[in-house]
């Protein structure tokens with residue numbers, strides 16, 4: 001079996017050759033500033049500290065921490081900023097007209113954060129100078145020049161974010177270039193071309209960046225794109241091809257409106273793709289890249305957001321091989337359907353079971369579940385057929401690893417006998433409680449047989465502490481796991497952590513598919529599913545599978561040995 005081509009890592013090349021050919025590309029993270037401008041995102045100071053440390057460990061060159069003075073969180077964060085190897089950067093705007101840079105109170109707060117680097121946003125589109133600032137074009141150039149000179153005079157590394165640069169260049173190229181010149185005259189170390197509204201296409205970004213690089217050969221150019229045409233990453237690479245040497249972006253593409261260029265997509269391409277790895281060196285060492293998926297997921301968890309499974313490189317499905325043809329080839333040689341090795345970014349290959357699967361997927365999934373079957377076992381064919389038939393009825397085994405394992409065990413006669421459900425009942429009631437509040441509450445009764453003994457458990461849906469209604473599925477779940485006799489000790493620590501409902505099919509043919517995610521105290525998680533025309537029944541199937549999977553995976557022996 002061949003393996004993925006190794007990236008052109010610094011250690012993989014003779015030192016002299018690498019130094020001679022590779023140019024430095026600088027990575028500038030603005031998750032803590034532009035990322036904070038995402039609707040629904042609100043970092044605490046502690047969140048910011050954790051993210052800054054993680055970015056530093058990854059090898060990011062500049063960490064933009066926020067706008068000191070703009071809100072208490074950002075001010076507190078800069079006051080408690082962690083020590084970083086990366087250049088810690090405060091963000092602000094150029095001074096207002098009619099006062100000196102030293103007397104501008106907004107700029108003073110930014111400067112007083114005491115960071116080594118400061119990035120100021122300023123206008124480079126003539127329309128914005130007149131419409132948004134209401135000052136003359138000359139006044140704006142003076143504000144840029146003086147603000148940057150003020151920073152440089154204080155010994156800070158000054159960066160200039162040229163807001164609306166691409167739109168400005170299209171409308172009035174001479175003025176857009178004048179804005180950059182003003183920043184360079186003030187002493188800017190970097191001028192960053194911003195596609196603030198995110199509407200510039202990658203080819204235009206490439207052409208305009210090349211034109212700027214030709215007109216201002218002395219300038220160190222950066223690129224800052226937004227994702228409003230879903231091309232922020234492509235625009236970033238177009239700028240790099242044309243001469244930009246600093247990339248601004250965010251983790252998971254957080255950012256104003258549709259987000260910024262996603263560093264979780266950009267960094268792996270820079271490190272793993274020979275086109276970039278051979279030409280450029282970044283601060284991210286290839287071995288550090290293996291932390292990327294964890295960083296991406298941790299950020300989502302911190303923000304209570306569902307990770308995007310289809311995110312390139314770091315998504316849970318980025319290396320999922322569902323189709324039978326793909327899975328069959330992948331098992332022979334992973335490079336047949338993978339552009340890079342999943343481990344390079346800390347991800348893992350998944351070969352799910354579904355109606356697109358063939359024997360190769362099936363073998364792989366059985367292996368993962370610890371079920372040994374000979375490749376020519378005739379039961380594999382019938383199991384595959386059963387999966388496909390059930391998927392046609394609405395089951396989705398590629399999303400429910402544990403239910404697939406139980407189905408396979410039942411089919412192969414490998415399922416321990418733990419308990420049998422005799423019946424269950426749920427009732428939902430709307431009533432006044434003892435305090436005279438109008439509440440909804442459900443009650444559930446589950447009857448099971450364990451080792452020949454009939455056990456009846458009842459539960460209600462009101463949370464025992466808050467007395468809030470948690471719904472009929474919760475009542476059912478509590479009743480099912482309340483007393484399973486000798487199995488009880490093995491299921492005490494399981495919790496339902498996610499519950500998803502989908503309608504499969506249309507009209508009278510429609511059925512409800514329920515997906516349940518469970519976790520236990522050891523941090524194991526597993527997904528089960530149920531399908532029925534009745535949502536409660538579909539939920540009960542998924543609940544029963546969740547308990548059975550927990551017992552199977554804990555290696556508990558059933559009554560059949």
Ligand SMILES: CC(=O)SCCNC(=O)CCNC(=O)[C@H](O)C(C)(C)COP(=O)(O)OP(=O)(O)OC[C@H]1O[C@@H](n2cnc3c(N)ncnc32)[C@H](O)[C@@H]1OP(=O)(O)O
Pocket residue numbers: 037067069070071093094095096097106121122123132133163196256
């Ligand atoms: C493209 C970007 O994403 S840049 C980053 C944008 N980020 C943010 O705006 C988040 C943080 N911002 C804030 O907390 C506030 O806007 C503050 C504290 C900076 C300013 O608050 P306020 O003084 O109340 O002003 P307000 O937000 O209403 O309006 C912005 C002001 O800045 C002025 N301004 C905007 N850009 C610039 C600039 N580059 N240079 C100088 N002044 C500017 C505007 O003209 C406006 O002034 P006006 O009210 O006199 O017309």
Ligand SMILES: CC(=O)C(=O)O
Pocket residue numbers: 034121161162163164194195196197224226
């Ligand atoms: C500076 C910035 O965030 C922008 O222009 O989009």
